[in-house]
Amino acid sequence: MNMNKTTKKLIKVAKPFVDEEEVQAVREVLLSGQYVSGAKVREFEEKFAEYIGVKHAVAVNSGTAALHVALASIGIGPGDEVIVPPLTFFSTVSVVLHQNAIPVFADIDPESFCLDPKDVEDKITENTKAIIPVHLFGNAAEMDELLKIARKYDIKVIEDCAQAHGTEYKGKKVGSIGNAGCFSFYATKHMTTGEGGMITTNNEDLAEKARIIRNHGMTGRDKHIVLGYNYRMSEINAAIGLVQLKKLEKLNQKRIENSIYLLNEIKKRGINWLRVPEIKSYIRHTFFWCPVVVVEEELGMSTPELVKKLREYGVEVRYRYREPLYKQKVLLDLSPYPRGCPFKCAKRSIDYRKIYLPIAEKLAGRIIGLPNHPGLSKEDLDYVIDMIEKVGGKT
Ligand SMILES: Cc1ncc(COP(=O)(O)O)c(C=O)c1O
Numbered sequence: 001m002n003m004n005k006t007t008k009k010l011i012k013v014a015k016p017f018v019d020e021e022e023v024q025a026v027r028e029v030l031l032s033g034q035y036v037s038g039a040k041v042r043e044f045e046e047k048f049a050e051y052i053g054v055k056h057a058v059a060v061n062s063g064t065a066a067l068h069v070a071l072a073s074i075g076i077g078p079g080d081e082v083i084v085p086p087l088t089f090f091s092t093v094s095v096v097l098h099q100n101a102i103p104v105f106a107d108i109d110p111e112s113f114c115l116d117p118k119d120v121e122d123k124i125t126e127n128t129k130a131i132i133p134v135h136l137f138g139n140a141a142e143m144d145e146l147l148k149i150a151r152k153y154d155i156k157v158i159e160d161c162a163q164a165h166g167t168e169y170k171g172k173k174v175g176s177i178g179n180a181g182c183f184s185f186y187a188t189k190h191m192t193t194g195e196g197g198m199i200t201t202n203n204e205d206l207a208e209k210a211r212i213i214r215n216h217g218m219t220g221r222d223k224h225i226v227l228g229y230n231y232r233m234s235e236i237n238a239a240i241g242l243v244q245l246k247k248l249e250k251l252n253q254k255r256i257e258n259s260i261y262l263l264n265e266i267k268k269r270g271i272n273w274l275r276v277p278e279i280k281s282y283i284r285h286t287f288f289w290c291p292v293v294v295v296e297e298e299l300g301m302s303t304p305e306l307v308k309k310l311r312e313y314g315v316e317v318r319y320r321y322r323e324p325l326y327k328q329k330v331l332l333d334l335s336p337y338p339r340g341c342p343f344k345c346a347k348r349s350i351d352y353r354k355i356y357l358p359i360a361e362k363l364a365g366r367i368i369g370l371p372n373h374p375g376l377s378k379e380d381l382d383y384v385i386d387m388i389e390k391v392g393g394k395t
Contacts, residue, residue: 009314009383010314010315010316011314011315011316011371011376011380011383011384012316012371012373013316013317013318013369013370013371013373014188014318014371014373015188015373015375016187016188016192017244017247017251017373017374017375018192018240018244021243022239022240022243022244025239025240025242025243026236026239026240028239029235029236029239030236032235034235035234035235035236036232036234036235037215037232037235038235039235040235040238040239040242041059041232041233041234041235041238043238043242044057044059044233044238044241044242044245045057045058045059045198047242047245048183048198048200048241048245049200051166051173051245051248052173052175052176052181052200053172053173053176054175054176054181054200054201054202055201055202055204055207056200056201056202056203056204056206056207057198057199057200057201057207058198058199058201058207058210058211058214059196059197059198059232059233059238059241060196060197060198060199060214060231060232060233061195061196061197061231061232061233061234061237062184062186062195062196062197062231063091063160063162063182063183063184063185063186063197064091064094064095064184064197065197065214065229065231066182066183066184066197066198066199067091067092067095067132067158067160067182068095068098068099068229068231069199069210069213069214069229069231070158070180070182070199070206070210071095071096071098071099071101071130071158072099072209072213072227073180073199073206073209073210073213074129074130074156074158074179074180074206075129076096076099076101076129076130077099077100077101078100078101078341078342078345079101079102079127079342079345079346079347080099080101080102080127080128080129080130081101081102081103081104081125081127081128081129081346082096082101082102082103082104082128082129082130082131082132083104083105083106083115083120083123083124083128083130083131083132084096084103084104084105084106084131084132084134084325085105085106085108085114085115085132085133085134085136085360086105086107086108086324086325086326086357086360086364087108087113087136087321087324087325087360087363087364087367088134088136088160088321088325089162089320090325090328091162092132092134092160093325093328093331094336096132097330097336097337097342100337100341100342100345101129101342102127102342102343102346102350103331104123104125104128104350105123105324105325105326105355105357105360106119106120106122106123106357107119107357107358107359107360108357108359108360108363109142109359110277110359110362110363111277111278111279112136112139112140112141112142112277112279112280113136113137113139113277113291113363113367114133114134114135114136114139114140114141114142115131115133115134115141115142115146116142116359117142117145117146117148117149119357120146120149121149124149124153124155125348127346127347127348128153128155129155129156130155130156130157130158131146131149131150131155131156131157131158132157132158132159132160133146133157133159133160133178134160134162134163135159135160135161135163135164135167135174136163137163137285137287137288137289137291137369138163138164138167138190138255138285138286138287138288138289139164139167139279139283139285140164140167140168140169140174140283140284140285141159141169143157143159143169143170143174143177143178144170146178147177147178150178156178156179157177157178157179158178158179158180158181158182159174159175159177159178159180159181159182160182161174161175161181161182161183161200162182162183162184162186162189162197163184163189163288163289164190164286164288165183165189165190165191165248165252165286166190166248166249166252166284166286167283167284167285167286168283168284169282169283169284170282170283171282175200176200176202179201179203179206180199180200180201180203180206180210181199181200181201182197182198182199182200183197183198183199183200184196184197185197185198185237185241185244189288190248190251190252190255190286190288191241191244191245191247191248191251192240192244193233193237193238193240193241193244194237194240195237196233196237196238196241197233209226212225212226212228213226213227213228213229213231214228214229214231214232215228215230215231215232216228216229216230217229250374251374252286254374255286255287255372255373255374256284256285256286256287258287258290258372258373258374258376258381259285259287259290259370259372261378261381262290262370262372262381262384262385263276263290263292265381265382265385266292266385266388269385269389271385271388271389271392272295272298273294273295273298273299273392274292274293274294274295274388274392275292275293275294275295276292277291277292277293287372289318289369289372290369290370290371290372291367291368291369292367292368292370293363293366293367294306294366294367294368296366299392301392303319303365303366303368304319304365306368306391306392307319307368309391310387310388310391313387313390313391314383314387315370315371315383315384315387315388316371317368317369317370317371318368318369319368319369320369321364321365321367322364322365323364323365324355324357324360324361324364326352326355326357327352331352332352332353334350334352370384370388371384
């Protein structure tokens with residue numbers, strides 16, 4: 001481990017919270033001999049649906065699979081355009097390409113880092129079929145505005161909730177607001193199944209399609225009615241998920257307390273080279289990240305330098321989404337599939353080289369996530385702030 005020079009301490013930015021209960025749950029499944037399509041997956045789906053406040057939940061083997069199945073279930077296909085944010089994990093975009101459709105980027109709000117509804121509306125064309133708002137870092141996108149736009153233009157909303165288990169928007173859990181919600185249970189998320197994902201929806205037809213698509217497009221033995229995938233969640237993962245789900249609220253509460261403590265200390269101590277984003281009063285932010293914006297001009301140091309220095313002083317931070325996603329080579333080259341698909345079937349030409357979204361450009365590479373996981377003590381959090389002050393001082 002790369003320890004710091006002075007105290008040999010390293011505050012990790014994230015870690016999974018697993019104990020004997022998960023180990024026992026896995027042991028039971030392994031000894032039962034039933035590894036797929038059994039009672040654990042069904043129970044996990046029921047309990048997760050109840051937690052989110054929806055009628056249906058469909059378990060799959062990753063958050064990416066959840067997004068892919070959701071898009072396939074609402075019928076996204078060649079020539080369709082789907083509006084996505086430029087700062088997110090690439091899955092939000094790759095699933096659109098997997099459906100042979102066209103990702104269209106809209107800018108983000110500078111405080112929430114989620115889609116800016118005004119820019120979303122500007123990007124709508126007659127080919128737009130869906131919007132994927134990402135509830136980034138545990139915050140919530142402006143769902144009322146987005147739903148209003150979706151109704152006006154008759155398009156679907158698939159919420160990317162991969163970073164927002166338990167986040168609430170005006171009293172409703174994200175994943176219960178749009179046509180479907182998609183969750184990830186990757187190792188570092190609010191709760192984990194190792195790898196895993198879930199689609200949540202109130203729409204019975206959509207849930208039924210999703211169940212078929214995740215299982216080879218099958219409705220019975222040797223009956224393949226649509227193009228599907230092997231995206232099933234195993235009983236082993238579901239057993240872990242059931243235990244993790246019971247712990248989720250407690251873990252979230254600690255994550256929220258830790259984050260609010262850190263953000264308040266930054267303000268209290270006058271560390272002005274870190275900008276604390278404003279959180280809307282009607283949102284329950286669950287802080288997958290505890291995000292702050294580095295004001296490089298005031299700090300007099302680049303963000304990568306800061307990240308390196310903090311690490312030397314024993315503080316690991318998250319540092320992702322360094323460039324807007326429309327700058328990824330696979331998009332610039334228009335080459336996700338051979339022979340120009342899906343761009344050759346697009347109804348209008350698109351050139352990602354010409355895209356410039358000012359807020360995303362300004363923020364990309366300048367947001368860091370402070371260590372806020374539920375295992376941190378007040379002493380750890382104070383150490384994080386002390387080291388931030390030591391590295392960058394006050395301005
Ligand atoms: C916003 C977002 N969407 C989608 C995904 C994909 O989830 P998974 O890694 O489970 O495939 C992630 C995972 O990191 C994510 O953060």
